[in-house]
Amino acid sequence: MKNLFDPIRFRNGIFAPNRIALAALTNSQSHADGSLSEDELHWLNLRTEGGFGIMTTCAAHVSTLGQGWPGALGVNADHQISGLTRLSNDTHQRGGLLLAQIFHGGLRADKTVCGGRPISSSDGGPDGARAASEQDLHDVIEDFARAAERAYAAKMDGIEIHGAHGYLFTQFLSTTENRRTDQWGGSFENRARLLRRVVQAVRSRVPDSFVVGVRISPEDGGNARGIDLDESLQLARWLTDDGIDFLHLSLWDSFKMTAKRPAEHALDLFRRIVPADLPLFAAGQIWDRNDAQKVLDLGADVVALGRSGILNPDWPKKIVDASWEPKRLPVTPKYLSEVGLAPVFINRLRIRPGFLDESI
Numbered sequence: 102m103k104n105l106f107d108p109i110r111f112r113n114g115i116f117a118p119n120r121i122a123l124a125a126l127t128n129s130q131s132h133a134d135g136s137l138s139e140d141e142l143h144w145l146n147l148r149t150e151g152g153f154g155i156m157t158t159c160a161a162h163v164s165t166l167g168q169g170w171p172g173a174l175g176v177n178a179d180h181q182i183s184g185l186t187r188l189s190n191d192t193h194q195r196g197g198l199l200l201a202q203i204f205h206g207g208l209r210a211d212k213t214v215c216g217g218r219p220i221s222s223s224d225g226g227p228d229g230a231r232a233a234s235e236q237d238l239h240d241v242i243e244d245f246a247r248a249a250e251r252a253y254a255a256k257m258d259g260i261e262i263h264g265a266h267g268y269l270f271t272q273f274l275s276t277t278e279n280r281r282t283d284q285w286g287g288s289f290e291n292r293a294r295l296l297r298r299v300v301q302a303v304r305s306r307v308p309d310s311f312v313v314g315v316r317i318s319p320e321d322g323g324n325a326r327g328i329d330l331d332e333s334l335q336l337a338r339w340l341t342d343d344g345i346d347f348l349h350l351s352l353w354d355s356f357k358m359t360a361k362r363p364a365e366h367a368l369d370l371f372r373r374i375v376p377a378d379l380p381l382f383a384a385g386q387i388w389d390r391n392d393a394q395k396v397l398d399l400g401a402d403v404v405a406l407g408r409s410g411i412l413n414p415d416w417p418k419k420i421v422d423a424s425w426e427p428k429r430l431p432v433t434p435k436y437l438s439e440v441g442l443a444p445v446f447i448n449r450l451r452i453r454p455g456f457l458d459e460s461i
């Protein structure tokens with residue numbers, strides 16, 4: 102039986118101290134120029150101190166045009182490297198492994214900060230995105246490669262490329278959102294080309310010791326529209342060939358069977374497709390130790406916590422005591438402040454139904 106506290110080995114031979122990751126969590130706490138703030142450092146450090154073996158940054162944009170939110174962390178400019186280096190040093194001192202989640206919002210970039218007309222696979226979207234040109238896509242690939250180089254220069258341990266949740270890569274992978282007829286659209290080989298080119302470019306620009314992973318949405322759900330389970334399984338094979346060191350399945354509910362084949366679980370399907378030494382991460386509705394163990398038993402190698410990690414900064418240390426009950430939703434703003442969230446992050450959570458109890 103897999104144990105949450107056993108180290109996990111990435112495909113490139115690098116180890117993380119345990120199998121508990123903080124999932125990428127957008128928190129709006131960075132400076133306007135994308136550099137790390139004291140607030141963001143504090144919120145992440147508290148969780149590394151709490152025992153999370155793998156720390157992931159929020160979705161950090163690789164270009165201004167791809168920026169998803171005001172106050173997002175950036176990996177799009179060299180001036181950000183010093184802040185990222187501080188985060189690396191602090192994470193390492195506390196015993197964690199640090200991944201930057203690198204990201205492009207595509208048509209979901211925030212028009213108040215992205216500085217231009219967003220790009221996507223095809224024309225459309227809420228802010229009138231335009232279909233990316235060959236040159237745009239060349240730039241996107243280069244932006245991801247340079248972002249990875251910056252993360253490496255900042256002594257981070259690796260990156261997670263955000264291929265999930267309806268952002269730029271999903272907009273290309275999609276059977277419904279991508280209406281192109283050139284080499285970036287049509288067949289799945291074409292729709293997957295952008296993500297694969299990015300992985301290949303990144304892989305060629307950082308040493309083998311730098312962990313390169315991808316997060317995907319295996320199926321349709323939420324903003325990830327037009328994603329087909331069987332295509333995602335094919336994608337997992339291709340990404341493995343392209344040299345990824347882990348694959349992260351964003352499931353939203355880790356205990357649900359797949360929509361396409363209700364008798365089958367995504368973790369089981371992906372586990373059979375990818376090599377045994379390629380760690381699979383899973384996220385979604387993992388609240389307590391029981392949930393986490395079940396997800397490992399379903400085939401994951403690493404559990405990634407979102408909301409439970411927000412509410413319980415020392416979740417990994419606390420779950421050693423079987424009688425400990427993690428905090429669950431809803432919570433008060435005061436509670437969130439006590440667990441290290443700055444007002445701007447707490448405010449952001451107000452838009453999420455069921456998160457905040459404002460009655461106290």
Ligand SMILES: Cc1cc2nc3c(=O)[nH]c(=O)nc-3n(C[C@H](O)[C@H](O)[C@H](O)COP(=O)(O)O)c2cc1C
Pocket residue numbers: 124125126127128159160202263265266316351352353384385386387405406407408409
């Ligand atoms: C406030 C908040 C911010 C999030 N930001 C990101 C993000 O930047 N990148 C990402 O891939 N997922 C993001 N997610 C999704 C989480 O990483 C996670 O997959 C999701 O919350 C499900 O896990 P949970 O049930 O443990 O919360 C976010 C979720 C929340 C609640």
